[in-house]
Structure formats: structure tokens, C-alpha cells
Amino acid sequence: xxxxxxxxxxxxxxxxxxxxxxxxxxxxxxxxxxxxxxxxxxxxxxxxxxxxxxxxxxxxxxxxxxxxxxx
Numbered sequence: 001x002x003x004x005x006x007x008x009x010x011x012x013x014x015x016x017x018x019x020x021x022x023x024x025x026x027x028x029x030x031x032x033x034x035x036x037x038x039x040x041x042x043x044x045x046x047x048x049x050x051x052x053x054x055x056x057x058x059x060x061x062x063x064x065x066x067x068x069x070x071x
Contacts (some may be wrong), residue, residue, distance in 0.1 A: 012047040012048065012049055012063055012064075013030070013047070013048050013049075013060075014045060014046070014047055014048075014066060015028035015030060015035060015037065015045070015046060015048055016028060016044075016045050017037060017040045017042050017043065017044045017045075018042065019042050020041070020042055021036055023036075025037060025038055025040070026038075026039070026040025026042065026044070026046070026062070028040075028048075030058070033056075033057065033058060034056070034057040034058070035048070035050075035058045035059070035060055036057060036058070036059050036060070037059075037061070037062050038059075038061050038062060039061065039062040040062045041069040042069060043069035043070055044065055044066075044067065044068060044069040045065075045066040045067040046062045046063075046064065046065050046066060047062070047064040047065075047066060048060035048061065048062055048063060049061050049063050
């Protein structure tokens with residue numbers, strides 16, 4: 001099983017949201033790969049659940065906010 005397939009549906013991961021995409025999703029980077037996170041704001045540290053993996057980016061859902069944004 002490849003690494004990308006292991007991520008989808010796996011345990012929670014903590015990420016820092018750097019910015020917003022043009023679609024309004026939070027943008028994080030994990031090991032140099034972009035992760036788009038539904039429901040997250042810039043400046044937040046969140047727990048995510050991977051929902052989809054593509055060669056150039058991953059998609060995830062926010063499960064919990066570890067540290068809220070100032071915004």
C-alpha cells in the first residue's frame with residue numbers, strides 16, 4: 001500500500017494553516033506537499049482527517065481546533 005493511500009481514512013494529524021485558497025479552504029503544508037483543509041482558518045493549528053490524495057496535493061477535513069486563529 002502506498003503512503004498516499006495509507007493517509008486517506010487514517011488517524012488524525014495536526015497541521016498549521018498558513019493561508020486560504022481561492023475556494024476558501026485552509027492551506028497547510030505537510031512534508032512539502034500542499035493540503036487543502038475544509039473549515040480551517042489561517043493561523044489555526046488543527047487536527048485533520050485526510051479525505052483525498054492526489055499526486056500534487058491532498059484534501060482533508062478539520063476535526064478539531066487545537067489553537068484558534070486570531071481572526
